Amino acid sequence: MDKPRVRFAPSPTGYLHIGGARTALFNWLWARRNGGTFILRIEDTDQGRSTREAEAAIFEGLRWLGLDWDEGPEVGGPHGPYFQMERLDLYEAHAEKLIAEGKAYACTCTKEELDAGRKKAEAEKRQFRYPGTCREKRHDRSRPHVVRFRVPEHGATGFDDLVKGHISTPHETLQDEVILRSDRVPLYNFGAVVDDITMKVNLVGRGDDHVNNTARQVLMYQALGYPTPAFAHFPMILGADKARLSKRHGATSVTAYRDMGYLPQAVVNYLVRLGWSHGDQEIFSLEELVRLFDLKDVGQTAGVFNPEKMAWVNHEWLKKLPDEELARLALPHFRAAGLGAEDDAKLRHVCAVARDRVKTLAEYAQSFRYFYAPAELDPKAKAKFLVPDAKPILEAIRTGVAAMDALETQALEKLFHDEAERRGLGLGKVAQPVRVALTGGTASPGMYDVVQILGKAETLRRLDEGIRAAG
């Protein structure tokens, strides 16, 4: 097989969403795996809904995921331009060729007439198909008109999908569809076909909401006299209610996950596993995927997006990062939470203890704000642990910490253990009141880490407050 030339062709009508990202990922992986070319093309023919902001958001999302394109906006390439609105002449020329050969024709039916026909068909409970009013007419092309593609009346057109197998569509279910609007802008099926031909795309990988478009497109390739590319339709991504994933299912843009403290490695890893697998393996790096990804391993059943598993995958990736990297990535989240963190030893220590405890970087700042802001005393924790009995314990720990030059782990360990032993208590009886005093709650990283992160002065200050509260 020739080197694959694949493309991701989003319409810039919104951010890069989870489904689009996975489509892009599968295409990108297939190109990289086979030394092929990954093309980005912007299908901006829906002028009412396309925006520059959405274009930028899509570029940003792809780049964040690490999916670079070989041809397309901002990088150029030999088959540009890569925006459909800049390729109008191309569509028109191909449409003219079809008209000249009798494979397409001008249609002057108005939208009103067609809508009336549709309404009538609905009332009579039958399928509406374009009745062919302009099919055999000589058309006055000075009047407003669309161009329709002539579809054979009988028979069927099929293709072999790389993931779904053979799919056949009876022509009876098709109609002479519009390929060029009256303003000369192409419709999806035609624009995509002309572009894929002229950009020499030889494998079309897209969501399986496009399977029903494929036969029409195959017919167009044939009419235009070009070989059809291979097709691969990827199963849809669904929400928990099994409906197609959408905004009402929560965050669906990839950049929203970035902002929630997900790593691009994790998003890629989770998305690739939704519809693709490699034995029992769950964790894959992009490099590994380039080596292992194969379209033949893409499944054909729609998958439900599961945020909990994605969080788990994120945690797995977070656990792999060195403290320095973790701190660098977590810093913006602390800042966003209004905390005055710096990329320093303290933040690295905080990240080191956070690593095993929470699954996203945004949670680092949420769960450990008491390292940067006054502890908020949980009333229940206070009632249970900051009691008169705890006062002497807190005082003893305070005295011990006050006497230390450096807050060495071993010294702290000795301090707590000795205190427990002296009183004939378990270590927990000593640690819990201290924990509540220092963090405000009953769950936190280990006490020695907490003391070290807080530092001597702040530890003493909080112990003083705890002693007051206990008294």
Next chain:
RNA sequence: GGCCCCUUAGUCUAGUGGUUAGGACGUCGGCCUCUCACGCCGAAAGCAUGGGUUCAAGUCCCGUAGGGGUCACCA
């Protein structure tokens, strides 16, 4: 509704005629332990359904049910 596609635990999946149906998330239990996590060990939970074909069916065929997609001068 027509047409197209799909169907292994709550979820993602392995499985290509002979397996105690494997892994993962989540859930539950235990161990570890200064709390919470992490880690480790363990458990519950699945082939939608009815017929065939076959010595043998999660795997092949047909039907049924359920789910999804699509039927525009949107993409």
